[in-house]
Amino acid sequence: MSMQTVNTVVQLRAAVKVWRLAGESIAFVPTMGNLHQGHLKLVEAAKNNADRVVVSIFVNPTQFGVTEDFGSYPRTEAADQEKLAAANADLVFLPTVADVYALGARTTVVVDGLSNAYCGLSRPGHFVGVATIVCKLFNMVQPDVALFGAKDFQQLMVIRTMVMDLNIPVDIIGVETVREESGLAMSSRNGYLSDSERVIAAKLYQVLCRARTSILAGNQSLKEIEVDSVFFLHKAGFHPEYFNICRSSDLKKADQDDRELVILAAAKLGKTRLIDNIQLSR
Template identity: 65%
Template structure:
């Protein structure tokens, strides 16, 4: 596995691969890799001749008071995991390579970026969209692989790719979970052992809400959301949102909608957890 730190070197290597007719798959990450990331790499490995993985802790998607400085950086361990998973190239850019000090351009996906997590983390998704657009421009992959744990992020990136005519095929990959049901996340490392047991209740709340929606009873979706928030409060969470949405555009679902995603974000101690469950009625 090659490790590259500059855009110029990366483009030269991938240009040669492209001219040789090889398909290039891309997995963007912020490092501190877990089994969910490795699933992305392994899925990409089956669909392309070359797999590129980036590790870049992107400062523009962290708000004031968030954990940019303390975000886990585990480069040595990440390299070993990527090598075992079959990655071909690791892109490790520095901030100065990714952002010119005088940069004035921001990619913003309107409306979608203001919903749900966007309402609690203003500017977060602008940072995500901007860095992903830059990485797509740098790598120019045929396909890019994203986990669905952050469903809103995937929908925003999908919309950006469509609106800007970016020639990349997006491949969603299902969330990888702990045996308890807790969605794997780099931030799970912030949880105490006791909190990890409690944290599984977030997925249980999603399963309960899904069952209530599918039952087709008289309960309004707003009532199901309130019941879920009460359940989480009793489990020790402070809920940011718990929303039953139409999966295509993440607006509030109505009974006539058939494709549903339930999105949730809640804090347990000092850790903010997100999760979701998508299904058809």
């Protein structure tokens, strides 16, 4: 059966209803398009977790700040649809802003605490936009499972918390970050990097790996490792926003007794903002 493409919620629900009546389960992969291998890995994982796979392509204006790249964000719908058809997605949902947001919409979803730290500090309102659009898409698609990349660990935590707090009947599956040969985490924004910047960009993951090794060795305090890592990023040519060793359960600052950790990092390279993380147990 060939992949369907729909633009309205009415069309989407009609297609989903047919599958529901046939007793089929539905997996959902929300994207902003400009798809790369990381997105296609989500589709592959979705196919392993449900009978049908719905992928949305929607560049969500409410998660971009006034100085951010909403207008210039790469839009490649035709190429994206070809990739999704080759990956055997069942349906692509391609709504307009008017389809998604009612005129004068006043309702938002706020996940307190988690939304205000790390990326939330430098991108005020970003996670309100993320939580609101994901909640809306869940209401539109009504999937059994939804899949998100672990590259944006904070986003994954925000969505997991929202689903738990609001009793949304969707299982959230985090999928491991897909990396280029250099170790650079795949991202749509990597397209903004020049060739020389791309070489430097790979060092973000190298610094994360170095920090993980230092934590496991136990010869330095976590604070010393954070400070050293920021120094190395500066030296490599980045403008670090944060480099924090956190508890993976709630993203609070880790102490020496915590065992399940995630190292979160964000840094600018030229005009491109990069994020990455590594999880570890000790």
